[in-house]
Ligand SMILES: Nc1nc2c(ncn2[C@@H]2O[C@H](COP(=O)(O)OP(=O)(O)OP(=O)(O)O)[C@@H](O)[C@H]2O)c(=O)[nH]1
């Protein structure tokens with residue numbers, strides 16, 4: 054890669070609603086950068102960006118991917134464009150979040166035929182979080198019934214008239230004008246007044262970035278060309294100016310002008326210092342110690358482990374020793390790769406602003422920091438949304454049982470918005486993700502990569518049981534069948550235990566009715582007895598057991614005999630103590646636009662939800678509610694369809710609660726018939 058000074062690097066992520074043309078724009082840009090000899094398209098499977106089997110099959114992007122190239126702008130200035138294509142589909146939000154955390158700016162795409170959509174708002178929100186500089190490409194302007202000005206108006210109404218300024222305007226004959234670069238004489242008559250008005254407004258925005266420029270402006274003095282362009286860059290940097298670009302990849306309109314405008318206006322890594330965990334600012338200087346953050350890991354079937362790093366400072370070269378402060382491990386840089394879709398190019402060095410993949414790192418994983426040995430620069434980890442949808446998975450062929458653990462482990466390690474949960478109570482392997490599509494794609498990816506097929510079903514709920522009354526139990530385990538017999542007898546009382554109380558076992562044996570060693574054996578029997586309750590065979594919790602009497606035999610008593618006596622006595626006692634079924638309750642926070650409040654309250658009601666509160670949050674409404682876990686497995690898809698994708702939610706385990714009696718009997722019957730069947 055040509056050695057381009059850091060000041061001339063433009064690093065940005067394409068973000069926006071699914072289908073708004075991000076990947077198509079990347080394909081078009083890569084063609085203009087000379088990276089490919091014809092323009093690829095996600096539509097017909099020729100996209101350089103959407104190249105994986107899963108992306109081709111679903112015709113959407115699934116993973117965030119870096120691309121870069123050297124661009125000679127219309128001004129003859131040479132810029133390096135480092136771009137991240139991100140998926141817009143809601144299930145893959147984790148990839149967009151990661152990309153937005155490691156780039157210096159964002160280009161948000163809005164399909165002119167649809168306007169601002171829920172994915173556009175998600176992208177905007179992610180930018181707001183870091184006050185990320187951003188521009189907006191209005192795409193698909195070749196489509197019927199699209200109108201640049203209508204979409205522009207919608208954008209201005211949503212995000213500010215003064216701030217959202219068109220920089221690349223369409224002409225009535227399907228061309229585009231880069232208003233800052235087009236010589237006045239070449240501006241079509243239809244746009245002359247408009248361009249002048251915009252430029253006047255831009256001068257004001259540029260002047261506002263600096264007191265001395267403001268003074269000049271008020272005194273009627275003209276800003277120099279440098280003052281004007283630097284002022285605009287600063288205004289974009291501060292997200293006070295959001296440049297808007299008119300594009301269509303189908304008619305090749307406005308793409309080059311957008312690249313020129315981005316090259317001119319977007320920040321360089323120098324303009325965007327990041328803070329490390331210790332609070333120090335790391336600036337993108339080559340002569341500073343190397344530092345970087347891992348934002349994605351991927352196991353390439355041919356190359357092996359690829360660790361994608363955003364470099365924040367210094368220079369990285371093959372063969373260098375580096376340090377992973379997150380894991381306190383040394384690493385050695387093997388190859389440094391620029392990855393453009395399927396194509397990889399070995400680099401002799403990489404520096405601040407770059408997004409590269411390192412091969413063969415041994416201890417480094419997603420969200421780890423890397424730095425020069427002795428520097429100990431650590432960055433805050435990227436916070437990913439928690440997964441909310443789950444599949445219980447099983448191998449399709451029993452012979453693959455050994456392989457699925459490894460394959461799932463690898464997939465979840467690569468994708469931070471998935472989680473693997475080995476539920477020891479239901480004995481199920483549960484894969485969590487951001488929605489059914491995400492889970493389906495993860496299973497497809499595993500099948501394509503590891504040749505392991507899985508089936509899935511709704512996970513079982515890990516019910517528990519407890520008692521609501523007191524009970525007594527007595528069991529004498531006595532067997533005489535020739536040779537040494539078995540003997541152990543115990544008497545117990547049980548009662549409900551306060552969850553905060555740690556002590557569940559009370560030894561009230563007096564006078565040596567049961568010798569010490571056999572008391573421990575009884576205790577083991579109680580522990581075993583609590584593992585399988587009488588209702589559905591699940592764990593029994595919050596029970597206090599008091600052992601108060603028993604008897605033993607000098608010859609026949611053994612640990613085993615007392616363990617059996619303990620476990621049986623406990624079961625008898627539980628049966629007398631009004632056992633009840635408990636279910637896990639999740640606390641949910643559902644976020645929806647105002648107009649869906651009624652529908653969501655209704656939906657939560659049908660799910661036995663208890664609304665805890667509601668109130669405004671970031672222009673939307675947040676409803677918090679307690680919902681039994683058994684009712685949450687389909688909530689993700691129901692919420693999406695009810696709100697046309699505009700609702701989102703998160704949830705966490707809260708506590709166990711009694712299952713209402715009418716449901717408990719159904720669950721108990723089902724569990725018993727399953728046992729018998
Ligand atoms: N007519 C027209 N169609 C376009 C244009 N840009 C993209 N498309 C089509 O729109 C569809 C979606 O485009 P993508 O580039 O895959 O959209 P995306 O934003 O990457 O979508 P996700 O990856 O799902 O987030 C494809 O069928 C494209 O061919 C355009 O400028 N004009």
Ligand SMILES: [Mg+2]
Nearest residue numbers: 075076113114
């Ligand atoms: Mg895409």
